[in-house]
Amino acid sequence: MPLWSFAQPFRRSVAGVEARLSAGEVQLVVHLCRDLADRLAEVDDRAPVGAGPLGRLFPDGYGDPERSDELRSLIQDDLRDGKIAAARSVVDSLSDLPPSRRVTLSDEQVEHWLTSLNDLRLVIGTQLGVTEDGEDDHADDDEDEVPATARDVYQVLSWLQSALIDVLLD
Amino acid sequence: MTYVTYVLQKLFGYSKEKATKLMLDVHQKGKAVVSSGSREQMELDVARLHAYGLWATLQQD
Numbered sequence: 001m002p003l004w005s006f007a008q009p010f011r012r013s014v015a016g017v018e019a020r021l022s023a024g025e026v027q028l029v030v031h032l033c034r035d036l037a038d039r040l041a042e043v044d045d046r047a048p049v050g051a052g053p054l055g056r057l058f059p060d061g062y063g064d065p066e067r068s069d070e071l072r073s074l075i076q077d078d079l080r081d082g083k084i085a086a087a088r089s090v091v092d093s094l095s096d097l098p099p100s101r102r103v104t105l106s107d108e109q110v111e112h113w114l115t116s117l118n119d120l121r122l123v124i125g126t127q128l129g130v131t132e133d134g135e136d137d138h139a140d141d142d143e144d145e146v147p148a149t150a151r152d153v154y155q156v157l158s159w160l161q162s163a164l165i166d167v168l169l170d
Numbered sequence: 171m172t173y174v175t176y177v178l179q180k181l182f183g184y185s186k187e188k189a190t191k192l193m194l195d196v197h198q199k200g201k202a203v204v205s206s207g208s209r210e211q212m213e214l215d216v217a218r219l220h221a222y223g224l225w226a227t228l229q230q231d
Contacts, residue, residue, distance in 0.1 A: 059225050060227060075220070114176075115222065118222065162172065165173055
């Protein structure tokens, strides 16, 4: 089962945006979003998430640690809950698909897709050492240490995100 | 990077040109001022940007 379909995964329809992913892409996105929602559920209401990959989703709001903590105590629970809701919404949108695997996403679901695709890219990209502008810091030195599958997954997520944005900006 | 452009347009109602310029500033200079105003309003904007996964921080002038 190919991971990449090379077809257009999204297109504009009268009712919204139609998603038509390959079976492999559906499986991948559902798995990753379920996993992300589970990991996010462990995030505390106000304690800093830390320097790990998940921490990238909860950055400091200020340069000053004290003010950052103060702001975190006000917004982190909503931020976390919003990201969990987005990931679950993506999973829901891909359940009970017809054999064609075509599904029309509402505007709200499209926002959830954008949120989760980007969150997943950030988490996996951080694990791979990809920097903000998409450059891979470690492309040369430790290629052998990074599982090829993680790189493939990152590429698929980037491709889906870019395809969805193209449809929205078209 | 079109994701950043899209989010800036969506959140702040910026034109495609303005959002693209800000995105390029972030890309080339490492940062850009995307919004300014009262502390309360800016904390809200930071929260909205974080919800989209954008690495926003609040700076007081």
